[in-house]
Amino acid sequence: MSPEELGQVQAEALGRVKGAAGAADLLGIERDYLEKGGVVAKILASIPSLAPEQRRELGSGANRLKQAIQKAIEEREGELAAEELERERKAQGFDPTLPSAQPRRGSLHPVTQVTRELEDIFASMGYAILDGPEVELDYYNFEALNIPKDHPAREMYDTFWCDRNNHLLLRTHTSPVQIRALERFDPPFRAIVPGRCFRNETVDASHEHTFHQMEGLVVGKGITVGHLIGTMKTFLREMFQRDLEVRLRPGYFPFVEPGFELDVRCPFCEGGCSVCKRTTWIELCPCGMVHPFVLRYGGVDPEQYTGFAFGLGLSRLVMLRFQIDDIRHLMGGDLRFLEQFGC
Numbered sequence: 001m002s003p004e005e006l007g008q009v010q011a012e013a014l015g016r017v018k019g020a021a022g023a024a025d026l027l028g029i030e031r032d033y034l035e036k037g038g039v040v041a042k043i044l045a046s047i048p049s050l051a052p053e054q055r056r057e058l059g060s061g062a063n064r065l066k067q068a069i070q071k072a073i074e075e076r077e078g079e080l081a082a083e084e085l086e087r088e089r090k091a092q093g094f095d096p097t098l099p100s101a102q103p104r105r106g107s108l109h110p111v112t113q114v115t116r117e118l119e120d121i122f123a124s125m126g127y128a129i130l131d132g133p134e135v136e137l138d139y140y141n142f143e144a145l146n147i148p149k150d151h152p153a154r155e156m157y158d159t160f161w162c163d164r165n166n167h168l169l170l171r172t173h174t175s176p177v178q179i180r181a182l183e184r185f186d187p188p189f190r191a192i193v194p195g196r197c198f199r200n201e202t203v204d205a206s207h208e209h210t211f212h213q214m215e216g217l218v219v220g221k222g223i224t225v226g227h228l229i230g231t232m233k234t235f236l237r238e239m240f241q242r243d244l245e246v247r248l249r250p251g252y253f254p255f256v257e258p259g260f261e262l263d264v265r266c267p268f269c270e271g272g273c274s275v276c277k278r279t280t281w282i283e284l285c286p287c288g289m290v291h292p293f294v295l296r297y298g299g300v301d302p303e304q305y306t307g308f309a310f311g312l313g314l315s316r317l318v319m320l321r322f323q324i325d326d327i328r329h330l331m332g333g334d335l336r337f338l339e340q341f342g343c
């Protein structure tokens, strides 16, 4: 068979492929040309009877023919499938140019957002991030924090008790994790404890039965109030991206001595606004030097080590940050509220 004849066979085959109206036509072409007993097979079978110099030429020509037909069939299959899809779309009235329905995106709760931000700041200062149980023992929540059974400080903490014997409770603050940390880690160490707390109190715009705190605890040799102030200033600089003045007032908590209330110069105004109640100071957190009794309860020798602790009101910080005026929004679970904090 001459090259011209091969060319003719190919033209004829490709012509049939082009005109194929469906899968059945393509199968027929495959059978006629490519399968056993088909045109290509016959050409190959004729090779041994040829003169040696013609063998190679016809052999490679036949192979090219086979590949050309295979490729054409595949392409036509693709075209036919696309046409079929198009017909189906038309039949269904489907318009692929319309924009798709947007999926509803979730977002992080504002408390989670601020918690993560604080965790990043304190982690960058070398703090470990700890967790503790929300159902806590009286021992950790009160006793070991130097608040024995009949101590008047217990009245500050309206407690949800979990059993008749008043051993188990929903923790009223994150401070019990101070004791758990002291028991577990050898000083020096520094840690923060973000977490949920619970108090059985009348709910209003600034009191909620479920709220968030972030405890901080640093224990080591020679830790002083200076370290406490420096730490809080650094944290505030990171949070508000500028230096803010702080001041300490005396405060009382049985687990610190001395105890303080730490105020920060209002970052939202110059001369007084509604956030700082026109005082230019905002109460940031109670704090102090860890009471020697507390260190001892945690198994740490107060003769060797000192430490400071602070209890940031995380819920309050979130409210400050996003200018939320009612704490009940935070745990209320209303999607209309939460959807505003997408990020």
Ligand code: DAH
Binding pocket: 172, 173, 174, 175, 215, 216, 253, 256, 286, 287, 288, 309, 310, 311, 312
């Ligand atoms: N746990 C206290 C509360 O919820 C707050 C607190 C005060 C925490 C002083 C501290 C601290 O770590 O040093 O009322």
